[in-house]
Amino acid sequence: MAQTVTECLAAGSDSVDLINGINTDGASSPYAADLANQAEINARVQQNVDHLSIILLYTETETTPNIAGAASNLKTTHVAAVTTGTNYIAAN
DSSP: OOOOHHHHHHHTHHHHHHHHHHHHHGGGSGGGTTOOSHHHHHHHHHHHHHHHHHHHTOOOOSSSOOOTTSOHHHHHHHHHHHHHHHHHHHHO
């Protein structure tokens, strides 16, 4: 059975939290505690931006719901996190 839009977006919530946490606290964020330098922090943020971007592009198949076509209010925090992460990397 395919996941629902809500379930798929919930799977991306950890990425939203990581991006927002690093954006707020930088290297002192618990999400960056095991990273040695800014390049590694940026790589981790990019991985999570990529993860969210993939989820946001899902179209309906037998195993995935149509997230790309879902109501924008369901995706607000995820879209914002992609923007935040992209801006964080550009600034750092």
